[in-house]
Amino acid sequence: MYWRKTWPFHMLLLPALLLCIVFQYIPLFGVVIAFQDYQPWLGIKGSTWVGLDHFRYLFTYPDGKQVIWNTLIIAAFKVIMNLFIPIVFALLLNEVRKIFFKRVVQTLVYLPHFLSWVILGGIMLDILSTEGGIVNRVLNSFGIDSIFFLGNGPWFRFTVILSDVWKEFGFSAIIFLATLIGINPALYEAAEIDGATRWQQVKSISIPLILPIVIVVATLSLGRILDAGFDQILNLYNPLVYSHGDIIDTFVYREGLNNGQFSFGTAVGLFKSLIGFILIVISYRLAYKLANYRIF
Amino acid sequence: MHYRSRGYTVFTILNTVFLCLLALICILPLVHVLAVSFSSRAAATANIVNFWPVGFTTDAYVQTLANGKFLKAMWIGVERTVLGTILSMVVVTMASYSLSKSSYKFPGRQIYIWIFVFTMLFSGGLIPSYILVSKLHLIDTIWALILPSAVSVWNMILMLNFFRTIPQELEEAAHIDGAGHLRVLWSVYLPVSMPSIATLSLFSMVSHWNSWFDGVIYMTNPDGYPLATYLHSMIVSDNMSRIGVTSESIANFSNRTVKTAQIFIGALPILLVYPFLQKYFVKGIVLGSVKS
Numbered sequence: 001m002y003w004r005k006t007w008p009f010h011m012l013l014l015p016a017l018l019l020c021i022v023f024q025y026i027p028l029f030g031v032v033i034a035f036q037d038y039q040p041w042l043g044i045k046g047s048t049w050v051g052l053d054h055f056r057y058l059f060t061y062p063d064g065k066q067v068i069w070n071t072l073i074i075a076a077f078k079v080i081m082n083l084f085i086p087i088v089f090a091l092l093l094n095e096v097r098k099i100f101f102k103r104v105v106q107t108l109v110y111l112p113h114f115l116s117w118v119i120l121g122g123i124m125l126d127i128l129s130t131e132g133g134i135v136n137r138v139l140n141s142f143g144i145d146s147i148f149f150l151g152n153g154p155w156f157r158f159t160v161i162l163s164d165v166w167k168e169f170g171f172s173a174i175i176f177l178a179t180l181i182g183i184n185p186a187l188y189e190a191a192e193i194d195g196a197t198r199w200q201q202v203k204s205i206s207i208p209l210i211l212p213i214v215i216v217v218a219t220l221s222l223g224r225i226l227d228a229g230f231d232q233i234l235n236l237y238n239p240l241v242y243s244h245g246d247i248i249d250t251f252v253y254r255e256g257l258n259n260g261q262f263s264f265g266t267a268v269g270l271f272k273s274l275i276g277f278i279l280i281v282i283s284y285r286l287a288y289k290l291a292n293y294r295i296f
Numbered sequence: 297m298h299y300r301s302r303g304y305t306v307f308t309i310l311n312t313v314f315l316c317l318l319a320l321i322c323i324l325p326l327v328h329v330l331a332v333s334f335s336s337r338a339a340a341t342a343n344i345v346n347f348w349p350v351g352f353t354t355d356a357y358v359q360t361l362a363n364g365k366f367l368k369a370m371w372i373g374v375e376r377t378v379l380g381t382i383l384s385m386v387v388v389t390m391a392s393y394s395l396s397k398s399s400y401k402f403p404g405r406q407i408y409i410w411i412f413v414f415t416m417l418f419s420g421g422l423i424p425s426y427i428l429v430s431k432l433h434l435i436d437t438i439w440a441l442i443l444p445s446a447v448s449v450w451n452m453i454l455m456l457n458f459f460r461t462i463p464q465e466l467e468e469a470a471h472i473d474g475a476g477h478l479r480v481l482w483s484v485y486l487p488v489s490m491p492s493i494a495t496l497s498l499f500s501m502v503s504h505w506n507s508w509f510d511g512v513i514y515m516t517n518p519d520g521y522p523l524a525t526y527l528h529s530m531i532v533s534d535n536m537s538r539i540g541v542t543s544e545s546i547a548n549f550s551n552r553t554v555k556t557a558q559i560f561i562g563a564l565p566i567l568l569v570y571p572f573l574q575k576y577f578v579k580g581i582v583l584g585s586v587k588s
Contacts, residue, residue: 008477008478009404009405012394013394013408015387015390015391016390016447016452019443019447020411020415020447022432022443023443023446027419027427027428030424030425030428089318092311095307096311104319105316105319108319108322111322112322114570115326115506116524116562118531119563121531122527122531122559123559124325125532126332127325131343137343166321166322197301198307235528235532236532249422252422256422256423262427265423269421269422273420277417277418281417
C-alpha cells in the first residue's frame with residue numbers, strides 16, 4: 001500500500017539520491033585514510049593504520065599552528081566586517097527616498113558577488129601591482145609610497161579581508177534591506193507625529209526591528225569561522241605570503257594534493273570538517289534560541 | 297516635517313555622496329581593466345590608462361580570440377555550463393517535486409531531506425573526493441566537472457519551497473483528469489514555476505562558468521581546462537611563478553592588454569546574464585533564507 005502510493009516520489013528522487021550518495025557519502029568513508037598511511041597503489045585495504053599520528057603531526061608541524069591561527073584571524077575579521085558593513089550600508093540605503101538612485105546603487109554593489117575570484121583576482125593583481133597599478137599610482141599622487149599589497153604578509157591579510165568585504169557587502173546587505181523594507185510604514189508615521197527626528201526613528205524603529213535577523217546572520221556565520229576563503233586566497237597568494245596567508249584549506253591543497261601527502265591532507269581536512277560541523281550545529285541551536293530561526 | 301530640517305538635508309547630501317562612492321568603488325576596478333584592454337600596448341605599459349582607453353585599439357581582443365587554446369577553453373567552459381546546468385536542473389527539479397509533498401502524502405520525505413541537508417553540514421573533504429573521482433576514471437573527462445556538483449541542496453531547498461506555494465487544487469484537478477505525477481510535474485508545476493526555474497538556472501550557470509578549482513584538480517591535461525581554470529593558470533598562476541612557461545607564452549601573456557582582455561571576456565557572460573539574474577534573485581534569496 002505504501003509503495004503503491006509513493007513509488008513515483010521515490011523514483012523522482014532516485015537520480016539526486018544516487019548522485020548524492022556517490023559524490024557526497026562515499027567520500028565520507030574515504031576519510032578513514034586520515035588514520036592510515038595511505039598509498040594510492042595499495043588502496044584503502046592495503047595501507048597500514050597509523051591511528052592519530054597525522055593529527056598529532058598537525059600540531060607539532062612547524063607551520064601547523066600558524067596555519068590554524070591565520071585561518072581564525074582572517075575568518076574572524078571577515079565575519080565581523082561582513083556583518084557590520086552590510087548593516088550600516090542597508091541602513092544608509094534605506095534612508096534614500098529616490099527609487100531610481102537606490103536601484104542604480106544596488107545594481108552596482110551586487111555585481112562583484114557574481115564575478116569569480118579568478119576574474120577579481122586577475123583584476124586585483126593588475127590594480128594592486130607595485131609597477132604602476134592604479135591603486136599605487138593614486139597613493140603616489142598623495143605622496144604615499146607604493147605598497148606591496150600582495151607580497152607583504154600583514155598587507156596581504158588586510159587586502160584579503162578588505163577585498164572580501166568589497167566583493168560581498170552589497171550582496172550580504174540584501175537580507176537586511178528586505179527586512180527594513182518590510183517594516184510597517186505606520187510605525188514611522190506615528191513616530192513622526194510624535195515629533196521624532198529621523199535619527200531617533202532609525203534608533204528606535206529600524207535598528208530594533210532588524211536586530212533579530214542580525215542575530216541570525218551573526219550566529220550562523222559563527223559556523224563558518226574556519227572558512228577563511230579558499231577560492232580567494234588561492235587566487236591571490238604567492239610563496240612570499242604563505243606565512244600570513246596560508247589557511248587550512250590552502251594548506252590541505254598544497255600538502256595533500258600537490259605534495260602527494262594524501263593521508264595528512266585528509267587528516268587536516270577532517271579536523272576542519274569536524275570542528276566546522278560542531279560549530280554549525282551550535283550556531284543553528286543558538287539562532288533557534290535567540291531568534292527562533294529554523295532552516296525548515 | 298523632519299524631512300525638511302536642515303540636519304536631514306545635510307545628511308541626505310552626505311549619504312548620497314557616500315553611497316555614490318561605494319557604488320563607484322564596486323565598479324571602477326572593472327572599468328579600469330576594460331579601459332586597459334582597449335588601450336594601445338604602449339599606453340598600458342606606460343601606466344597612463346585610467347578609466348578611458350588611451351590609443352583605442354581592439355588588438356588585444358583580436359589576439360585573444362585568435363588564440364586556439366583560449367577558444368578551446370572557452371568552448372569547454374560553455375559545454376560544461378550548458379550540460380551541467382541542464383543536468384543539475386533536471387535532477388533538482390525532480391527531487392524537489394517529491395520533497396515538496398506533505399509528510400502525510402509522502403511519508404519518508406523527512407528522511408530524504410536529512411540525507412540531502414547533511415551534505416551541507418559535513419563533507420569528506422578535498423582529498424577523499426579527489427580519490428573517488430579518480431577511482432571512477434572521471435579524471436580528464438568533462439563529467440568530473442559536472443557530476444560531483446550536480447545535486448545543489450541549496451537550489452533544492454529554494455525550489456521545494458517554491459513548489460509548496462503552488463495551490464493544491466491545480467494538482468488535484470490534474471489527478472482527477474487522470475494525470476500521473478510526471479505529467480503533473482511537467483504540465484502543471486513547470487509552467488507555473490518558470491520564474492523560479494529561470495532564476496535557479498541562472499544561478500547554476502553562473503556557478504559553472506565561475507568554477508575553476510575542479511578544473512585544476514580533475515584535469516591533468518591543460519587542454520581540458522574550462523575557461524575559468526585556463527584564466528587562473530594564465531593570469532594568476534603565471535603571476536606567481538613563470539617557471540615552466542614557454543617563451544612563446546611569456547611573450548603573449550606578459551602583455552597587460554591581452555591579460556585584461558582575457559579577464560574581461562571571462563567576465564562577459566556574467567555581465568550579460570546579470571540584468572536578468574538581478575530581476576529575480578532578491579526575491580529568491582529572501583524566500584530561501586528568512587522563513588518565519
